[in-house]
Amino acid sequence: MNTVGALKRRPFATLTVDEKRAVVKLGPHKPVVTIQYQTKAGNVQNQKHNPTVNPMDNFLSAREWLTVDVEDKRLYCFPCLLFAKKRDTCWVETGFHRISYIGSSMEKHDQAREHRSAVIDLKLFLRRTNHFEVGSLISMNSDEIERHNNLVCRNREIVKRLINAVIYLAKQEMAFRGHDESETSVNRGPFKELLSMVAKTDSLLFDHLDSSTVFKGDSKTIQNEIIALIATMTRELIKEEVKSADFFAVIADETTDVSTTNQLTTILRYVHNGQLKERFLGFDNVSEVSGAEGLAGFILNILKEFDPESKLVAQTYDGASTMSGRTSGVQARIREVIKRAIFIHCMAHKLNLALQDATKAISKCVIFFATLSGINAFFGVSYKRTAQFHKSCHLHQTTELAGGKRKPQAASSATRWAYKSRTKVGLDLGWSSSTVEEAVTQLKHLEDNKFADIYDCKVDANPPETQLKFCKLLNSESFTNFSKKDKFPDGILADLENSVYGSLFNTAALKDQLGYLYNSNMPGKLSDLAKMLYECDLKNDLPQVYRLTNLALTVPLTLMWTTCVVRNKLTVSATTSGTVVEDFG
Template sequence: MTLSCDNHCVIEKLLQTPFSSLSYNEKLKIIEEGAPKPNLTLHTKVKSCTRHFNTSLYEAIPWLCGCDKLNKLFCWPCLLFSKEKHVFNSAGYNDINNIYKSGKRHGHSVNHIACLKEITLFGKNRRIEFSLSSQYKQSIEKHNEAVKQNRKFVGQLITAVCFLGSQGLAFRGHDESVASVNRGNYIEVLNMLARYDSDLHNHLESSTAFRGSSPDIQNELIHSVSELMTMEIKKEISKANYVSLILDETSDVMNKCQLASVLRYVTADGNVEERFLRFTDVSSDRSANSLFNHALEILNDFECGPKLIAQTYDGAAVMASQHAGVQAKIREQYPNAIFVHCYAHRLNLVLAQSASFIKEVKVFFATLSGFRTFFAKSTKRTEALDSHLRKRFPSIAPTRWQYHSRLAETVHEYREGIENLLVSIIEEPEEWDVETISSARGLLSLLRDFDFNFMLKIFSSIFPYSGALFKILQTKRSDIAFCNTKIDEFKHHMQRLRGGFDHLWSEMENVFDSNGPTRPKRIRIDSMSGEERKNSYKRLFCEIIDVVCQNVSVRFSENATLLFLSLLDARYFPMYRTSFPEKAFSCLKENYGAFFYFVALKSELLVMFSDPDMAKDSVYDLHQYMYALQLSCVFPQIFKLCELVLTIPATSAADERSFSALKRLKNYLRNSQNQDRLSSLALMNIEKSFLNKLQSKPSFLDEVIDLFAKKNRRIELNYKQ
């Protein structure tokens, strides 16, 4: 008797995939393993007694087999070879009381006898054919040997494609003719590989049917690699419990609006991933309905709509509007998908508004940018800066205050060196032009100005913390609860800084009294006494700090939908031991009631609150702790809650990073590639580490070749049996 059907599920598989569609080797393996004959739980009531299934029935009816998953009996020969459907090869038989009568009738049927003949002769005719026709056998062997060589060659093409795609390099050359010095990276890489592989060299030199260098073949190879990557991403997502959607858009070099799509989830091995999916050209229609349809297409394609628990975009009205925006339309379809306005955008708005609300701050940043402009305008000035300072001023982006902070920190740190350089320029008029000397005088005066240094001192105290917060917000592993904690710390730092004016003022007075720079030049300050002047600057100092604090509080005000994050915040565990957080617990029920068994979750939380070992700095650390010690089976609901919190993105930084890849892949010299090629190359370049992981699998090349071989090719890539 063979193993139970549970081990192989052969009958269940045959009902889904017909025996006739299998390869010869697969058929032979199934027949050699024989019919599954498990002990079933079938029973039939007969008058006052119950007749149960007995395995001796298999001996009485030799062609009988059974499936313990379906709990049915089948005819083994008919299941394999019958072209007609009947109860013994489709639905299954379960009437124990009439099995002998029905079995006798079926065993004498014409169809059953024909199938019995087929299973008896299976393989014998093929072996006779092979023995009678050695030429036929040799032709198959010759074909398979050629396929082996062809697949090896195509594998080398795929290796070249993966290398160029992951590095973001161009494939095509301006002149790809044989006489060209540079035939493009793709052909040149193949020629380089051919120097060390005689088979590849011979194929490239002698092949007339398939050389693999045409633009169409390149596109299909690129598409095959990206298709396999997409399939693997879908496998990862199918094992994830929750998924979040991140969307953002930018303009490429051809002024087309490219929408980047990213999914965030926690993998089965406990890692937080933000997978780039594709670029989509939405230039023709950027309305909320169009972007909503695109989001639905993504969710349906990756079969993750029911798992969607969050969506993150910037603050544009078409995306974030509560009534007609994309986020509102998605919530109508998937109510659990809460909207999170990108935290990095919020922090950028906080700093931008602090500058726009206060005149002195606005003037300060306008003059601060003059330092970089002065040195960047001339190569000679840049060379002098490199020689004296060995440091250049960072570039400024009007929408990225992180760069303003770098400029302020650079001027503050290298203030003395910059001053000495400006003095040397002024004192050597024969070496510099009039414009340079005049501008240097202005910058030197600015650098010695009390007001400018006062503002520089304030923001050099703020920006290191805001810059560190920017980095935390844009880190993939930073969960939203951890980001909220760091934002609270930033607010506390600003409040502490507000009480440090006296220390800052004493530093300013010491520096300016000892070095004797210019006096304060604020309006109506010169005529004031020392104490009045100090109070005036203190009001400005407090105004700057208060504006920043107020904007942080407004922009990052506690969202009612995120109150449940405090359930995993270790800072509150001592308080939760005596008073359970009912509001946060109810918030979780309201937003994600379908995902948890709340009776068990409450018990698990009570245990966690009283366990100091589970008080971790972040949800990520708690999740990794539970994963490493296999505590997911002890606290399954908390483990799921950790995964949910980790899946909620705090920023759309993953989309922002993809824009850098877009600028590399589609530039002035590479602006004619079609959208599919661009999206596929972007996937290979942005998800380089994922591609490298796939390439380490022994089956990678074969899987890509199988996808590539689905179309009719002028080269044989499929083996014969």
């Protein structure tokens, strides 16, 4: 370990603390070797170097720092070999072999600053490492070990409280910092004020905030680091869930925030452990990304870490031509790369369009919404009119408008649901109750199924792809019929086999497992079916059916043939993310 050859192969700086201590304790390696050298007359002679008997006037034995390499038969400086920062000298790099000049060379090396510094470092090394080496904890007495462990546990508990504070503010969508966070400020910002409030009932946190001088954990840098770490861990969790899922779909939309920054919202939809998940990945600035080609590349880059080539089965956007264009839209460009990533128009946007057309087709609804817009336009132009509006609301005990802070807002866009229920309630209790009641009645009891007809018309205008007909295989209302002899849906199964998803299934095995499903008492609701297959470990007995249910759940839509249209009633369920997740049965 202390030989020159060993220290060349593994430099001293790369050794562990315990290995370094062992090398220093062993000291210079001084074996008996024969060194070949050239005399001043040019003759080559051999000089045997023996650390105990030295015929060369004790030059070699007089230097404690001298060591010999048995491989190249040259002399080296042991302290410099270990600690010298300048390593291009012959005593460290190549070895000294000019024995004729050894006396003057050693004298010169003794006086070198680099050598003296290395000798001092060598002599102090053992003393220093007695205090700082990792293994020294073993030699501590029990009290020191206990104090160390208690300090570690205390610090961990403090960090837990800091993390909990960050999570709380993030979940409440609150700002972290304040305008004035100095010690004399009345309001030091949400994060610091939250820690102060918790510290009133938490003695551990109180002592830390009161006595800590090095690390309090309430600085903006620590806040940002904790936020970044939580985001990284959340994304890694999503990545692990998607990794275990059979498929996933992407849901994306662009929006402009208050700072006029164009942001892309990305959501992944997949089935994990038998349960449907929709996970928000984040906002990405796409202000400098132009055109469908740029957006498509940007989305594919986001999805790169989730293995989209083998798992992406659907993509959902709004109806904007940039996103949904059949030839050069984002969806078309992504399908050029991933064939089975079919495009599905967001069903929430379709419902929005249907509602707009429904209100236009009912005269009283048209009058109602025109009245709302007119009220806003009339009262908004004058503060005196606004004051009179607030006064009228107080007189009529309008609870929602009593604070004098609200009035009906006009729709800013044809694609926005700008009219809120609170506005309707306020006017109902004010002076427009009769008009609103009639409009609500019309919405609840649409004559001649007008709304249902309009909705069907909108869906027919953007029909689901024929690639999705396989979902009929999991329509629980047909299970009884499919279980009868000669009633098995072979045509639908053939459609699946010929679709872009055909390569994902073993058709023969799927048919056999579907036959068992149709004859069993399985849950009719698709989400319940997937959950039961997973929890009862039937996913191993019915793997093709489980895979099919996962695919049907992952695709973000409610198919038009499963939408329940009854006289004067249309059942449509939507998630908060804007895509329909209610399933069949």
